Amino acid sequence: MSFVRLPHSGNVRLFHMAFIGLLPLLLVLFVVAQQGVDSLVLLLLLASAVSFGLVMWRWELGLFLLVAMLPFEASFIVGGFRDGMKLLTGVTFVSLIFKALRTASVREKLVQVMQRKLTLLLLTLVAWSCISMLWAVNPGVALQRSITFLGVLLLFIMVAALEARLIKRMWLVGILSGVAAVVGAAAAGGAAVGRFTAASEDPNEFAGLVLILAAFLSYGGVFRRFGTLRWILVAVLLIGALLTQSRTGLIALAAAPLLSAIILTFSGTRVLARTLLPYALLVALVVGVLSAWPEVTAPLVDRYSTLSNYQSADTWAGRLGIWQGGLQMVAHYPWLGVGAGNFAVLSPEYSLAAAHLDFLRPGGAVAHNMFLSILAELGVVGLVLFVAILFKAIRTAYSLSQRSQMATACLVSLLVYFVMGSTLSWEYSKLPFLLLGSVISLSICNESYRQLPLRRQAV
Template structure:
């Protein structure tokens, strides 16, 4: 059963960026790996009569679940409340399960490798769609190109955790090409922040960065030569969309801020931003009545109130602090440095996207907590003979 847990853990993170493809096959197929993981984990722990090892992240997740349930109960009649609450809860549960299994049965590098593999496959699918279907922006398995960029950029730093050389280089080119083909400005900013962090920590060799830039330049020249007119059309469309996005996001952020001010205790309920946006924005967007906020932090604050946002921010802050502690004490800091850079990419990209409903944020939180538990356990074992 341990092998099954390992396989299901890797499958859960692997299929996350491929959700759109799975939904085309069946509406609930994307939920199968995490559901099986939770079930198998519960059976395994019950068989061994072993509870999960406690970690401070568990307290924050539990408190966040309490606020979520209270907000759900307070706004039970909302059009989207139940559906969005039931989107939140699985992420909280899966995070708890991932913390436990990655701290015990599943190697951290295996989880990171599966994350990268899923993102690479998503990038290949998106680039293939551009070539064969004439898409102007890479979207592939996800409806929004910006969401695809989020997955690809978040996965890119994790390549540092692999011990091989040739395969990560090829995967990096595919991920960067896929992210560039989305024309996502948020993705570009997130990638820049992650690279800057790795350079500051001396985890990314300048030679490797120069090689990546050169490879991307070659791909850019090839794209201009082979698909110049299509690329020009895509850039014009993106420029037009970009101007509109700036205006609409400002309207949505203002509406979210009003919701926080009007409902500070428990927010407007899960999914309440979509339902309350027309009223909060005074019907600012006639053609879009139920959008997302395109800012994870404002949307969480609007829907779960100040306590919910405080707990959500505390989870991110705790993860940052714990990751730095792990980096300083672990004998192999490269994987955690890669995770830190990926977290930075997630935090930056989420300023422009509502990404609390995608796995990368939660899986990275789980990996950091699991790495902390592994180190704590190793330290206890090392200290045991001295105590005796």
């Protein structure tokens, strides 16, 4: 598809440079003029202004920064706006739009992204979430959740618009940030007090994050020239996952690689000897290392041993009661649901466990299962769309796995996400949308490569 160059491209570039240079400066001057600030706050404001300018100069830098912030997401709270990452997402997307206005190749890539079936399914799901405000029990909560959904949709589009070579760099940034989070939390004594996590993140969500990063490091060809360093970093991430005491994380740690090996065997991918066996040996080594620390190992054994008593209500930490109440909610609102984000609003009326959680932490009585959450909030229509999105993504990653190590890593990570989502409300998390965007980017790159002349492919 060809595009005619937009007129007045010089004016667009001038407007772009004005945003880079003037807006950050005006923002800092406005804050300084409105209220007295100390030197530390002023430095933070200047750093934010410089970051803003860099992101407006190269939108990819904003995306890399977003990925680097994932292990520390709970730390980026900006007053009533709540989430500083939303602000960075918006600025990065604006920078991408400016780039598309000036560059035909970027416009073509965005058009290709928007024409993908997976993108259309996501757009439909987001639109359905927004429409659910019309019948939502609490329209304000539905509006907030729809805004979150729109934010992660923008994140998906930006990742999908990346060149394939930058996908690996993006996940490399995430891996290094995850390793830094694990090491930093361990150095701060996070393993000795309570459940291990970084920057006040939920331990279960942190376990899922580091497991997905470990999957990209193990299967994605990152640091493939530095085999020893690669497996050392994988060991650090796996130790971090085990220290969180996440029982779902432990199941994902065992189940996702096995499921991936079974699936990839049918595609002819040589993953067993190259990756799965070293991965299994590494897990055994990690367990051996942890066993050398009795003060750390004892609570791990106590918590993980509860998996053998799966019939006990304590093992599920109230989830069984919440799930039973959620199914009753679905029976009352089967087709349209209760509205985006409204599960936590209504669940205390259907479950004593949910009411207890809501008393301890208002708004915290979520479904703890992304499929049940989607079904209860967006009805059968929403669940069908959500399952179709996951199926399409897994199928696309599987078809690309013979030709791309990153696609193999995406496939394993999607399986980790599937397992973790069985006990987490992860349907609105940023992480799966990074995975979906990566799959689309790799798919577009693969099609472009296959359309090249054979002589250029050989090169």
